[in-house]
Amino acid sequence: xxxxxxxxxxxxxxxxxxxxxxxxxxxxxxPAWDSVGHMALIAALEGVFSVELDIDDIIDFSxxxxxxxxxxxxxxxx
Amino acid sequence: xxxxxxxxxxxxxxxxxxxxxxxxLAALSERLFADKDARLQPDxxxxxxxxxxxxxxxxxxxHQTNHNCIGRGIALHIAPSNTPVNFAFTYAFxxxxxxxxxxxxxxxxxxxxxxxxxxxxxxxxxxxxDSIRMMTSIIRYEVNDAITAELSRNCHVRVIWGGxxxxxxxxxxxxxxxxxxIAFADRYSVAVISAxxxxxxxxxxxxxxxxxxxxxxxxxxxxxxxxxxSIIWIGDEKSVPIARSRFWHYVSRKVESAYRSLPIHMVDxxxxxxxxxxxxxxxxxxxxIEGAVFxxxxxxxxxxxxxxxxxxxxxxxxxxxxxxxxxxxxxERYQTVTSYGLxxxxxxxxxxxxxxxxxxxxxxxxxxxxxxxxWDGLDIISAMSRVVSDQ
Numbered sequence: 001x002x003x004x005x006x007x008x009x010x011x012x013x014x015x016x017x018x019x020x021x022x023x024x025x026x027x028x029x030x031p032a033w034d035s036v037g038h039m040a041l042i043a044a045l046e047g048v049f050s051v052e053l054d055i056d057d058i059i060d061f062s063x064x065x066x067x068x069x070x071x072x073x074x075x076x077x078x
Numbered sequence: 079x080x081x082x083x084x085x086x087x088x089x090x091x092x093x094x095x096x097x098x099x100x101x102x103l104a105a106l107s108e109r110l111f112a113d114k115d116a117r118l119q120p121d122x123x124x125x126x127x128x129x130x131x132x133x134x135x136x137x138x139x140x141h142q143t144n145h146n147c148i149g150r151g152i153a154l155h156i157a158p159s160n161t162p163v164n165f166a167f168t169y170a171f172x173x174x175x176x177x178x179x180x181x182x183x184x185x186x187x188x189x190x191x192x193x194x195x196x197x198x199x200x201x202x203x204x205x206x207x208d209s210i211r212m213m214t215s216i217i218r219y220e221v222n223d224a225i226t227a228e229l230s231r232n233c234h235v236r237v238i239w240g241g242x243x244x245x246x247x248x249x250x251x252x253x254x255x256x257x258x259x260i261a262f263a264d265r266y267s268v269a270v271i272s273a274x275x276x277x278x279x280x281x282x283x284x285x286x287x288x289x290x291x292x293x294x295x296x297x298x299x300x301x302x303x304x305x306x307x308s309i310i311w312i313g314d315e316k317s318v319p320i321a322r323s324r325f326w327h328y329v330s331r332k333v334e335s336a337y338r339s340l341p342i343h344m345v346d347x348x349x350x351x352x353x354x355x356x357x358x359x360x361x362x363x364x365x366x367i368e369g370a371v372f373x374x375x376x377x378x379x380x381x382x383x384x385x386x387x388x389x390x391x392x393x394x395x396x397x398x399x400x401x402x403x404x405x406x407x408x409x410e411r412y413q414t415v416t417s418y419g420l421x422x423x424x425x426x427x428x429x430x431x432x433x434x435x436x437x438x439x440x441x442x443x444x445x446x447x448x449x450x451x452x453w454d455g456l457d458i459i460s461a462m463s464r465v466v467s468d469q
Contacts, residue, residue, distance in 0.1 A: 027286075028285075035120065035289060035293060035444075036117060036120050036123040037117075039123050039124065039126070039127040040111050040117070040123065040126075040127075042127070043107065043111060043126070043127055043130040043132075044111075046130065046131075046132040047108075047130070047131065047132065050132075051132070052132045052133070052135070052136045055442070055445070056442075059286075059442065059444070062282070
């Protein structure tokens, strides 16, 4: 699976959304992406891409799009 | 609750961060995140988040463990009754430092405890985690000195949570001469917030800030040692009033939608507001009651403010142009500073350079409750293990 598919799959599995809906998501734009959902998402992404996100990046991880930019800092090109 | 009887525990300590322990805790994290009941409990999710594999690996890397380090043997943990998930953290600390563990959990019924114990027991039923089963005994009994005394006789470390009175009563029970007590006393915590940062934040950031503050305070009814009881605004007479009104607007909105204060707690808060208005009458500027949030705004905080700890949404506030006034009242009871819009390393440096006896922790707002292996200023892994020296 390529990085983009892995990235989308993390959203699909964590928030139970469709792959088509994932790209528009923002923090709190759906009930599932609340503070608890946020932790589940970060845990899933760290596992999938074998990275350890910095605490400030975890706070800054506010949308599907912003997440791609943050991951690029960890040499993960989505 | 989970694991085996205390008397059956294997006393065969391991190195800190043993691979079998890491595998077990990472599996526990995954299992909890996959559990629908667990997802409904923010504190269970926080624990699952903490013991995810990447975080354990980070902790291991950051911990300069001596290679000739080993656990002490059997650890007895007395978990507190105010924060239900604490028992799971202290159990994980015991495992990570290489010890077998007897964990006494509170007899108060909490869904969080049931969910985590059920998950631990399920994992321990699998062959790959059999070695961890021999290191695990999570039990529950009414406060009973005879039982605790018996357990105390057979352990090498006691980890005592629950504040001053519990620490006193457990320390009074004899243990082996070499047994080490790690005791967590009552503490007091504050939030330090930059008025300028609040005033320049966009709405989405203010909502996030209010959410984080809400979690820090209301998840455990402001009962946790690390939940802020006072708020110190950094700014001037122009910026602080604007920042306060912005901040409390969003906090109140969050509290209104997600927190219910019992009538008795409303009365308690009202009573405390009246009493504190008398105690601090020289410095009171104003007071406010908005839904469940009670506030008293003071010209300055003074010594003894830590003895007047608010609960269920009760805050003392003050403002200052910089951190200097903290020197007047911060003592060894101060534990966590949650900060917003300020450089945390500056605050840490301020504490050390000024030789302050308190403040063990400076974290962003929203992270007050993140229990970690450095707690109350103690490196728990080092405290719970020993070094076999060849010098």
